Amino acid sequence: MKNFKAVGSRLLQLALVLWAVVTILFLMFRLMPGNPMAAYIDPTFTLEQQQQLMAQFGLDKPLWHQYLIYLGNLLQGELGQSFRYREPVGQRIWILLPNTLILTFSSLIVAYVFGILAGAYLAWRRGSWVEQAAIPLVLTTRAMPEFWLGMVMLAIFSFSLGWLPAGGTRAPGNEYSGFLDLYTSRDFLAHLALPAATLAIYSQGLPLLLMRSNMLDVMKEDFVTMARIKGLSNWTVVVRHAARNALLPVMTSFAIAVGYQLQGNVVVESVFSWPGLGRELVNAVAASDYPLAQGAFLMIALVVIFMNLAADLLYAFLDPRISHA
């Protein structure tokens, strides 16, 4: 019962945050300098034609009215028309979002699985030469900017060795009948490999270092010493007790990392011409395509908020001290 109440209040908070994000987004784009219609209104258009066009997009109404229309539309899942593509923003995002999510999650899952295992291993082998060599290496990967790493990956695996394609999600001319068909094809996976690897290399440092330092702390805990005094096997002590407890903050960082990764995607998607939300966002802002940029921002904010909720719930699930508090 208590749990339901906690989840309920969490959902209410979430709704509030969402409303704030939506409002800020609305104001942000209205405050930006320049007339967005400039790109679409030909100087030869008559004033009447211009006004007609403005009215068509609803830009002739006062700000508060625009805000209400905007909120009303959002509630119905209506994100407006893209200025540039002249098609519904929702439809555009629907095509791009899966690409971004697949890239984000595949790279993060690889990064976290690797980071958690390697971090636990390095903590266990504390003071060995393996650790001495690995820590500077990890710090180096953390320090490499992802656009640079992306270009190096392209230079090596695509341009020089020719093993993997350089950009996009599929080879030209290939057509697929549906989502599943595309995303499980060899073609798509080959295109995914480089950008995902770039993001994974960039992201593994955080979970690795976090896991390692947590492990080192937990290994000093009394319950780990007690597990040894109980004569439990080394594996049981390290994995079931030390790693299990060290994992808690790392899992939270995963959810938060998804949010960061979506920002990082803007760069990597551009480097690899990956048709995702990040690249579209950059293009939309550059082209003053307000509805599309707004929609893309909103989508990213939604994922971040949702992942934070997931982190909270996951933590409560993994740590009995939270769920019973």
Added chain:
Amino acid sequence: MSEPLLSVRDLRVSYQVGRNFVHAVDGASFDIPRGSITGLVGESGCGKTTVARALTRVIAENAAITGGQILFDGKDLAKIPEKEMNALRWRDIAFIPQSAMNSLDPVYTVEYQLDEVLRRRGGLGRKQSRARSEELFEMVGIDVNRLNDYPHQFSGGMRQRVAIALALALDPKLIIADEPVTALDVIVQRQILDQLKELQTRLGVSVILVTHDISVVAYICDRTVVMYAGKVAESGTMQAALTAPSHPYTMGLRNAFPDLQGAASGILTPIEGAPPNLASPPAGCRFKPRCPFALDICGTEPPVIDVAPDHPVLCHRANESAALRIEAAKTETWMAPA
């Protein structure tokens, strides 16, 4: 006296701190008879916890057993291979830690932690393990329904009972209790001690009770080992330690603690000063700087003198102990140490 269950001979344990070695336990010898409850007392840093942990051979990373023997059931625990030692842990030697809060894993239920020991170490099946867990909870007086609770859901005293249940799980021959009641208030302390004593008598297990509190020892132990600065100052039966303490340190300790039974024994008299730094202990008797009875001869290594059968004392003046006891009972004696 029959063959003791545990016989520690000249045990030495050192910690490496930087380039220095701290000899935390510097030649400790004592016996633990079967079915006894022995108090291992001394001030913080005297090496009592180090001795306790050395018996399980789970010691700090920078520590090592550098000498001596730990004879347990015909085996020298200081020498046997790690694998053999690990097989013996918990099945023969169990441990009750000071703070049960930190020594229970917070993410698992208490039942899981009992089950882990019963099944992984005891080789019990799922059903047997459950039955044994219930039996253990009944033994330590906790409602069986609470088996599925997590450690943080128990009070301090209850957690200590859980720790006792865990220690009893595999019917060990020896239980080492390291300051088991120090973190608890006096009322709960007494309940836990009573329970420990009752279970110890009923099950016939031997217990080593590590504590700084001589009144706790006086309350439930039938033997005592008094440690000072890494060495055993005096050991013997509780009766001997209470009626005829023969090391000046034991005499001082008795004046410094109130009686757990509530009998007001008058003014408490502290022992002035602090224990020596074990990285560079004083030559000769280590208690000399704080001892009101110190003579010039105390600057040399003191001998172990048996003042009575089963009552060794590490003191040059052990044979004069009857006279010293009279002096030691006076508060003035301790006000101006020699």
